[in-house]
């Protein structure tokens with residue numbers, strides 16, 4: 001589904017991604033972990049189409065197409081979804097209105113009829129249950145005045161409504177109390193499916209207790225420096241990142 | 257220079273004519289005021305960009321265009337989309353500045369409240385306005401106020417006695433159209449009207465006044481309007497000025513509000529139309545504890561020019577003022593905002609906040625924004641701020657990442673920017689109509705109810 005080859009990207013003069021290689025197949029869940037500032041969000045935004053980064057080398061193939069050539073809205077309509085680490089507040093536009101516009105843009109793209117108000121309402125009512133979101137929230141301006149947990153729930157709710165093929169969740173588990181985490185994690189787990197792939201960016205093992213990943217990768221200074229199975233996440237939780245950094249530096253030195 | 261002098265000559269001729277016209281039906285005091293005002297107008301001349309208050313607004317189109325006072329409507333007008341009959345307790349309709357009793361309705365007015373055409377009042381019981389008319393808006397130093405005062409004939413007179421709550425809005429609808437033709441001219445000049453409004457709200461009373469300015473065709477005409485508003489002790493006034501003139505129209509308006517002790521005044525100034533628009537909104541907080549909230553929204557494109565000058569005088573202690581003006585500028589349009597707050601010597605414990613926020617949708621649009629604080633007392637809280645910017649790229653990306661295309665994302669965010677001020681409009685049909693108008697302009701097929 002997704003093949004990232006030797007991806008390099010910079011902002012201004014600063015190189016942030018320095019050769020990412022990652023293959024994600026349908027049905028798989030990949031956890032991406034790594035220290036602050038290692039480039040996790042940059043990678044996620046790049047995949048979703050944020051244009052403030054300059055790709056200096058490498059390519060990204062999504063469903064056989066050159067992902068980096070597509071505008072963000074087209075990526076979304078083709079099934080790429082990003083749950084933001086910091087969801088944007090947009091006063092003056094309700095979640096339900098904006099989401100209806102999004103759903104219908106995607107349906108139109110696929111030659112489907114647009115949903116009318118009633119069909120749409122039925123759709124969101126069904127999906128709201130998944131993350132225990134109440135409808136009052138959806139009629140409020142998008143994310144404005146939402147608590148941290150509400151914002152994250154809103155992201156997963158949107159994912160449930162849009163039913164993406166490739167979901168990239170950027171720290172959707174950060175800043176949540178244990179109850180909110182359980183709701184969100186169960187929501188994510190329920191959206192798991194054989195046709196859907198997920199990239200879970202996280203700092204913590206606790207999300208992975210609910211949503212078991214197939215692969216765990218460690219991103220450090222713009223490179224994936226270690227990959228493994230779910231056991232790697234447990235090891236990271238226990239030992240931190242320093243040993244991996246040391247290992248990676250050593251590997252670098254041997255290459256040189 | 258010569259041209260300008262000649263220009264004033266045509267106003268002179270017009271003024272002589274209006275003085276002769278039906279002089280017997282007017283009280284003498286009004287002729288005195290008019291003559292004094294015209295004298296001042298001739299001395300002042302039209303303002304030039306050398307004057308600080310007119311630095312960014314060149315009134316040459318007004319100076320150059322020959323105008324004639326406009327005639328009354330002879331035919332049925334398609335005013336349906338602009339009326340507020342369903343919610344208003346009174347609706348006065350003026351066509352090219354003249355009252356039309358056929359189009360107006362006054363049935364649902366509460367006891368004691370007077371809503372009338374000014375011409376009618378002047379011809380009859382003029383004593384009821386003598387103490388107030390032309391006593392607040394200064395024709396001594398403002399040329400367009402002087403011009404209006406010299407030529408004032410008609411407009412609205414609203415008087416609400418004390419202890420009276422008028423819940424339903426009073427709607428003053430000013431319709432202009434060159435097709436209806438200037439009255440005393442073969443059609444070679446554009447119509448001009450000088451509406452003059454006086455609103456008196458007694459102590460402990462409450463009123464909601466809506467002034468709408470509408471152009472029926474895409475034509476050139478000039479509206480020079482002055483509105484004086486007086487609020488007594490503890491009065492509450494919610495005032496709207498919705499300007500939707502034709503895109504060729506010239507519109508200059510002055511609102512002067514005098515507010516008594518503990519009164520509250522909120523205004524909503526909406527500007528969508530006009531080629532050249534200048535608004536002066538002056539509020540004098542003259543009684544202790546008076547409060548005003550000035551809301552403004554201007555949305556212009558093409559070569560439109562809209563200038564909002566506001567002035568708030570904190571004359572007495574413990575007065576509060578809140579001001580938020582937002583602008584959306586597209587095309588080669590130009591906006592001007594000048595917000596002056598004057599805190600007088602006696603006005604300790606003044607609390608004033610002012611903000612002007614602008615969204616530039618094109619590279620050719622220009623905004624000049626200038627806050628001015630003049631503070632003659634130490635014990636005050638005053639803040640002001642201006643922002644000028646494009647759409648938030650984070651927000652655009654967020655919307656696009658969900659499948660909304662760039663154009664739709666932009667129009668959604670533009671609407672969102674304006675919605676803060678639309679949300680403050682308390683008269684539902686005014687709010688929804690404006691919201692729908694905005695969405696149409698933004699090329700978004702939605703209805704306002706859907707968006708929020």
Ligand SMILES: Nc1ncnc2c1ncn2[C@@H]1O[C@H](COP(=O)(O)OP(=O)(O)OP(=O)(O)O)[C@@H](O)[C@H]1O
Pocket residue numbers: 011014016034035036037038039040041042043052085
């Ligand atoms: N627009 C930008 N301009 C300048 N530097 C940037 C920009 N975006 C990201 N960076 C820098 O790139 C690096 C990687 O940032 P990124 O947000 O991708 O890290 P992260 O792994 O998501 O970190 P965290 O765990 O804190 O969320 C950081 O050093 C950050 O400061």
Ligand SMILES: [Mg+2]
Pocket residue numbers: 040041042085170171
């Ligand atoms: Mg991050």
